[in-house]
Amino acid sequence: QHIKCGMIAGPGELSDMERTVTGWRSKVLDKSLIAQNGPVINMRSGMTVNEGTAPEGITGTGVIALIFAAMRDGRIEESKIRNDPIRINRKISFSEDDFREAGKAIGAIRAGHLTLMLTAGVDPERIKTMYMAGASGTYVDPVKSKEIGLIIPDCTTVKQVCYTSLELAKDFLLKPEMIGDLNALRDKLVTKHVMFASSDIFSELYVQEYAFWNDGMPLNRYRRVLERYGAEGYLDRTKEHVLVKPHERDIGDIGESLDIVDLGTSMSMSHDCSQCMLCVRSCPEHALSFGDGVFTVNTGKCLGTACGRCQENCPQHVFRYSAFRLN
Ligand code: SF4
Ligand code: SF4
Known part of the structure; x- marks a missing residue:
């Protein structure tokens, strides 16, 4: 949960790495959650070839694949990353802290x-x-x-x-x-x-x-x-x-009737409260914001009900995650 570019599985997420002759090809989920080709990362030289779909985050499965690839090629040794962090593109990287x-x-x-x-x-x-x-x-x-x-x-x-x-x-x-x-x-x-x-x-x-x-x-x-x-x-x-x-x-x-939402989709809700902002501050993913009387959660970043810290930390017990509605 504290991996900087970590996100739950969704379109645009790096979900796997595949060995190629020039390095490790990242696999990025499309709208149907099928993995497509993304940038190629050479773990030894640190070079990245930006081609295919640009990832916007890394799923848990992508983290496993990154660690495996980096350990295989000696980029991670004794819990240290040589040339920390591993850069996937300008937005996405994986660091020693991660x-x-x-x-x-x-x-x-x-x-x-x-x-x-x-x-x-x-x-x-x-x-x-x-x-x-x-x-x-x-x-x-x-x-x-x-x-x-x-x-x-x-x-x-x-x-x-x-x-x-x-x-x-x-x-x-x-x-x-x-x-x-x-x-x-x-x-x-x-x-x-x-x-x-x-x-x-x-x-x-x-x-x-x-x-x-x-x-x-x-x-x-x-x-x-x-x-x-x-x-x-x-x-x-x-x-x-x-x-x-x-x-x-x-x-x-x-079930084909289930919708797969795009990254960046948000949900909103509003209610009367003291506006202490403890809910916003307790969000580990910076997914929750408040403006013009409306709470907005970025579904691409939010960890969902497995986390629930926003709701738990509300001193007035008025925050209801289930009250959010897709925008
Ligand atoms: S459940 Fe709440 S605290 Fe947890 S990530 Fe989502 S918005 Fe943030
Ligand atoms: S923690 Fe509760 S009282 Fe404070 S701003 Fe959030 S919803 Fe309102």
């Missing part, structure tokens, strides 16, 4: 996978299939994800299942009686819950991850910690996998 922010999330995911397996007493080498959902289940390249630690290295099948919440909504409409199965699943999850915040295993592993991504700490110490847990070799294995991906993209495969 790398550290991304590392906090990547490290948490790898430490989280290990925590679940070690707590359940499952040897990682027994994990053969991994499911990826949401944006990861649609746009993320599993090979790149695996190389930077986001996928369990031992799995030999990766299933990308797109946005499961949309699939679930569709299934519910077609088969309302499945609520019973879901409630049973929920009860199982609640009784076998692992809370990372209070897990000693997670805490020990995440310290290692944090030091690796933030301070460039060599992995040797981390390897020794994993040996103690009986997970030796985890950081150094990568098995090839078969990819199962039934859909090319998320929304179009499920």
Whole structure:
């Protein structure tokens, strides 16, 4: 969330990088959220050839691809970016600070996978299939994800299942009686819950991850910690996998009636309040503004209801994100 040019997936966003003979070609989402060719970046020389669609932001999947490409070509080493930042074009770049922010999330995911397996007493080498959902289940390249630690290295099948919440909504409409199965699943999850915040295993592993991504700490110490847990070799294995991906993209495969909005689209609302502007100031993406009695949110920048800081910080409890309407 604190990556400077980071944005949620939408038209005009850099979502992937592909190796070419002259460098890494960025892939930029079009109006149908299909990746098209964008500028080519040579990670070694730092040169960029501006061709194709100019990106206006970077999605989470684009961040993964950028880190993978930069690590592959030695532009990122020991958590330092040579010739910081990596420039994509005049508007978009990826800096060492961005790398550290991304590392906090990547490290948490790898430490989280290990925590679940070690707590359940499952040897990682027994994990053969991994499911990826949401944006990861649609746009993320599993090979790149695996190389930077986001996928369990031992799995030999990766299933990308797109946005499961949309699939679930569709299934519910077609088969309302499945609520019973879901409630049973929920009860199982609640009784076998692992809370990372209070897990000693997670805490020990995440310290290692944090030091690796933030301070460039060599992995040797981390390897020794994993040996103690009986997970030796985890950081150094990568098995090839078969990819199962039934859909090319998320929304179009499920319902053509959903609109895909352009970057820069805004929503507005107004209400009576003290105009303290705490909501505007608490927005980490500078997506919210106020003028002439109207609050306006830039949907290209806003993180949506997963964030909600504007609403949470309203001392008068009058801010309602759901009251925004598209302009
Ligand atoms: S939800 Fe509110 S605080 Fe969060 S990014 Fe959007 S406008 Fe900003
Ligand atoms: S935080 Fe609440 S009271 Fe303050 S300006 Fe925003 S909506 Fe108004």
